[in-house]
Amino acid sequence: MRVVVIGAGAVGAACALALTEAGAEVIVLDRTGVAGETSSRCEGNILVSDKEPGAEALMAIEANRAWRELAERLDADRVPGQPATEFEAKGGIVVAFPGGASALEEFAETQRGIGIRVEALDEAALRAAEPHLSPEVALGVHYPDDAQVQPSLATQAMLARARHLGAQFRLAEVTGGIVDRDRVRGVLTPEGRIDADVVVNCAGPWAGEAAALFGAALDIRPRRGTILVTVPMPQRVFHKVYDADYVGAVGSGDAALQTSTVVESTPGGTVLIGSSRERVGFSGEGLLEPLAEIADKAARLFPFLRDTMLLRTYYGFRPYAPDHLPAIGADARLEGLFHAAGHEGAGIGLAPTTGALIAHAVLGTPAPLDPTPFLPSRPTLQGVPA
Known part of the structure; x- marks a missing residue:
């Protein structure tokens, strides 16, 4: 399966890594570079302390565990060009x-x-x-259990590992979506079209604009x-x-x-x-x-x-998602379009579990937790007043 990931921030890098490790052919596209926007302008929080009981808190608990395993794995066996995550279990x-x-x-x-x-x-x-x-x-x-990574370096580390395993990264802006009979077929860039079986929208604050390129609606x-x-x-x-x-x-x-x-x-x-x-x-x-x-x-x-x-x-x-939960999974209408966005300030902390949920949605790998509360098709993300 050929997958285009839009966005090379922490969430995009985590999705690229999870999909590549699960056997997909992955191409990551970003108009500014790896960690060029939100993921280089934050604190790198991996928090459970700020989560009220509910779906996001359960995801944060799982992601906290996943980050410890992922950071240890990334830092212990760094490939050329891969920085340290600077993971700190500081509490x-x-x-x-x-x-x-x-x-x-x-x-x-x-x-x-x-x-x-x-x-x-x-x-x-x-x-x-x-x-x-x-x-x-x-x-x-x-x-x-609260922890921290250096967000830009951790993002670079995840994408470097994905590239080492075969993923591609291209500095390119997605200018349009290729859709045929309610089925996504790829993306358009200034350099030409890129055909794909699946597109994953990890465009962060611009995820709503990215969804609109395919005629889809995502309230981010x-x-x-x-x-x-x-x-x-x-x-x-x-x-x-x-x-x-x-x-x-x-x-x-x-x-x-x-x-x-x-x-x-x-x-x-x-x-x-x-x-x-x-x-x-x-x-x-x-x-x-x-x-x-x-x-x-x-x-x-x-x-x-x-x-x-x-x-x-x-x-x-x-x-920002109006119902305060990230949108992770298949688009509500278009086959082949998936979203991983809306984490607000928790994107770094929830990244590895987001990647695992996307791999589950796209490739059928085991889900680390119930994906239902985060689906983009949920009623609380559809038609929420501005």
Whole structure:
């Protein structure tokens, strides 16, 4: 079977790897390059801590396991041109300021009920784990399974392995779809047509536009996020630390600006500070307000940041689905068209399991979990008001 994958971000690379390992002939197309957009403009989160009980939480638990196996496999036997994933099983700490402790405790208890490991920290344990936290913090909850990769490098690693196994990568924009009698037959590019038995749409925030090239409808929208990066320093943040209001921001459907605090160190010594969410289309205007809010909230959580110099800031667009679940599987109408998009900020973390679900849908390989909640044909993704 010949499969064209549109998009060489983390989800596209994971799908390409899973399909290639399952025996398909795979061609990956991207107009900007490997990890050229969303996957190079994020923090590389592999989280279970921010997931409410439900389908995505179960997928996150499976993906967390899958990432550990995949990162170990990729890093242990690197092929030429394949970078290390920089996988870190650092764990996460979610904190609450006065007034928010009870809600965090209740949320953590619901997560325990579905098998997420959660450890409440008393004041002494919290200060030992993160000695530079603000004394204002009223509660900390430890999630030992939270992890991180360097997102651009991890994406490159997955695609490098897929190419080593026979997949092709071409720098090309998909300008049209080839459809014959409600059956996808390939794609059009400026260099010509590429025939295929199957097309997998992994175009991230542009997945709705990519679907439209085939006459299909997929309700995926861009949601902008911004991140600050400090200069390198001696390590003062030892886990992924975020305020409990991050969970509400992730699950919100509000188009207006929302900011919440996420702080973590990198192996290079910099500190990544996020995060913001707002639906402004693909605009790059008006970045000062989210950046200022993020900086102010981060300094409340870690006061030493007030005197820290910034190295840079950046922004990117996350693929937002109105019902807050990724769309993974066969198109609702067109035979031969599949989608893997709409993960918003969880695309890195859910990538390997997304790849496995696509391999299941396309080639019939075993599914790692029930694919039904994520199908693009689900009613909650069809006709949701903007």
